[in-house]
Amino acid sequence: MSETAALFSAKAAGHTYGADDTAVVAVRDVTCSVMSGSRIALTGPSGSGKSTLLHMMAGLEQATRGSVSWDALGGHPAGRPDQVGVIFQGISLIPSLDAVQNVALPLVIDGMPYEEAQERARDAIGRLGLDALAAKLPDELSGGQSQRIAVARVLAAGPKLILADEPTGQLDRAAGIHVIDVLIETADQLDAALVVSTHDRTIAARFASRWTMHDGALTSMTASNEDPIDRTTE
């Protein structure tokens, strides 16, 4: 694997849901690369294909045309939480597990002994300053708290690529800002690339690169020289 290899790259990749009369093209002819350490905000109106593209990056959706690859990750990242971590728009914690167990889950699934995974999970929660939430159940957490625990889950696994699909979509503004802070902090701690899809221009402005999607196509890819971390509010 060369040092310049992309974590993810797509060539004329597209994704269509359904077939024939009911076919809906969600992503069309996208060519892009996500490099190590990137900070990318993926913007665009609802239904523009942001989530689908993110899911393709995570290996959760297949490219129905074109090609995708994860050269720097050593292949398809499915089932490898130490390669790609995903944060979803909705609450993605298992309701019957407390915060520590939720954070430890991908590690245990990956084969790590439970005790060690728990230790890593507590450490990740502590690093994000969420110790007070460690023993709480998802139903006892607010939306923002849940998303931060989801971020801790990513941190604990230590992936090289973090993908967040509208992580602030169901949160109020303050909670949203807090979640983005934690996400960027985590990516920095892990030295991982971070791709966040968002509607929010203010949030997008905090990222060095901003990709815009429209009707399934990647219509613009702009980059800023400024370090996005400098724009944090806290």
Add this chain to the structure above:
Amino acid sequence: MISIWLRGLITRRPGALIATVAGVTIAVALLASLGSFLASAQASMTVRAASGVAVDWQVQVAADAKIAAVQSTVKSAPGVTAALPVGFAQTSGLSATTQGTTQNTGSGVVLGIPSNYAATFPGQIRFLTGARDGVLIAQQTASNLHVAPGDVVAIRLTGTKPVTVTVAGVVDLPQANSLFQTVGAPVSAQPTAPPDNVLLVPESVFAKISAAVTPVHPELVSHQLHVARSHALPSDPAVSYVSVTEAAHNLEAKLAGAGRIGDNLGASLDAARGDSSYATVLFLFLGLPGAVLAGILTVAVANSGADRRRREQALLRTRGASPRLVARLATAEALLVGVIGGAIGLGLSAIVGAVVFGSASFGASPLSAILWPVGAFIAGLAIAVLAVVLPAVRDFRSIIVSDARAQISRRRKPLWMTIYLDYLLLAVASIVLVITTQAGYSLVLAPEGVASIQVNYWAFFGPGLLWIGAGLLTWRLSNFALSRAPRALTRFVRPVTGNLAPIAAASMSRQRSLLSRAIVMFALALAFAGSTAIFNSTYQQQAEVDARLTNGADVTVTEPPGSAVPPSAASSIAGVAGVKSVEPLQHRYAYVGSDLQDLFGVRASSIAAATSLQDAYFQQGTAAQLMAKLAAQPDAILVSAETVKDFQLHSGETINLRLQNSVTKKLVAVPFRYVGVANEFPTAPKDSFFIANADYVAKMTGDASVGAFLVNTGGQSTDSVAASLKQKLGTTASVVPIGAARSSVGSSLTSVDLAGLTRVELAFALLLAAAAGGLVFALGLAERRRTFAIASVLGASRRQLRGLVLAEAAAIAVGGAIAGVLLGVVLSQMLVAVLTGVFDPPPTILTVPVGYLLVTAVIALAAIAGAALLSARESRRPAIETLRDI
């Protein structure tokens, strides 16, 4: 709006709707099937009670009334099909001289019967030997007088010369008690036993006797009209009883003092209606828990759609729906479910009734034929309302949507757990059990001659509270096991979850409320299946014991009285194909004081091999112990409890019986040693009798002749063995297979064939157990879908996801099976204890139908495993698609 809503439900949510309808269907079908069975059982009880009566009415003609006039009035009464005059003359004694010795008996009765009497009342006279007409002598009298057909008997008459007659045949009078009743007298004034000496003479002979006696002692001659009635009676024994009793009262009124009616048919129906009430109570005991369980399952099915309902309610609210509209929509849904489920349930039970019970009717009387199906239908509607309307209204009024979504959180202990309601209910159930099993307790009281029947409804509390208490206790223990024993739980689930075991255990611990509910439902369904099966098997077993007690063995060969068949004749019977063993049984009559009783001489060491001796037949020891005592001590004897009381006997005391010596034909005193009490014995009469060693009796009387041979065929081919024996032995001996006894064991409830009900109930039990097992996964499906999707995107393999579900399935299967088996056994024991009156004789131990229970367990476990694996198929659905829906 309502029609749009219902159309939407049918087109968009057919699965949930069908599941709820299925639950209502099961409950309604089960209840209505019970009604069908009850109708068929009650009808068969009425038929049996009526057919078991030899003479329906005995009309005692007043001394000053004209027989022909009374006969004419009786014949014209509605329902009367025949009325024959019978004369009764008291004799001061009978005497006969045979083989150079003269035997005299004490007082007796001479009956004058018309020539067509035996044909009109076939149950009254059983011909044993000799001719079927002419002078007939009762078996015991023939034995007392040592006479056989062809011998001459002198009838001594008070105040006039004896009349001599020639015996034409020997008969048995199976219904002597009712034949010689004092018509119109209360039970306490009835004779304690029928007369020992009875002669049946043709009308012409009786006329001679009557002409001689009447002028000097008119009080010694009386007349009765024996009446046969149409047996086209209402199916319900209670209704039949009332109708027959009213007809008897009506006739008595018409007779205006010229006759009083001994209502044998009414008395038989009187006993049957008590059994009928037992049947009703019994089937409620057995069937109601199943219907309640079906209701609970339906509510649980409906609750599995709670998330959907809450989301829909949230939408309705945003569009300004009022609580009233929500209630109306829910009511419409409940009505749809209730009416469809109820209709299918009634249809199903009608089919079940027609196929299994031979009748699609729901009740024995017109009222119950309406009440059962209507009641079952209403119960179905009530279940639908409980399942659909109540949760909808409660949710709408009391919670906000976000709260409603919180399925797993730290909840407070429920109130019942805090106040230990489970322990309390079990304690009260135990107390009720103790009370209801005390001596003197009777579940059903049907006082003779009184139209009303009392059912001791307190008895319902025992099993009822046990059901609820045990269900709650199972819940408490499941909760405890899931929450307080994480290490044990982790070890338990590790085989299916691998290194995810701690996560699976933690998740299950948090979902303990859901899992405990599933364990309780599964346990209750298994307990229902188990207790029903065990009770029914025990019941069938006791019916078989009853038949064996009545018949004596698989096949019984009864020798005619006076015959001298030696015990060695057993070897010739043993040679018949299908016979496993043969046991000779002596039958004698012995006087104890002035009381004449049956005496049975047995081979104590081997009798148990040919017939079933239940411990319940004996006192002061088990069957085996008392037979061992007899075997060890030649002069040992078992006597009836009544004799022990009458003669103040103490164990080990000598009791002298007078038995006839075969050589001198005189009664000789034979000393016996009293060692125990026999209440019942195969072929023995219901009242007092003796059991002694055959060899000792033979030695002391010089007579080893056998009264009957008990033939053991191992329960197989009894009819064909009986046919072979009949062919071999000719007409001299009476050969009766057990099948004949099965169909004639009185009007007791054991005579009702439970096979149909058993099949229906066990099928429902199986269905409920399987449904309870499978339903569990429907309950948490929405939650599980979400968990699967999340675990899947986090990298879990299908095997890991399947392991998580199987861990839950294993917990439910193991927890439910343990609790279900325990509860099933305890419930069976309680049912048998509370319903002791149903059994005749009471069972010594429960009969466990291992095969059925294993099949039930396998099917129920397969249902759980199947549902679990189906649930695991959810993991095949793209996780992203699922997450998008959440």
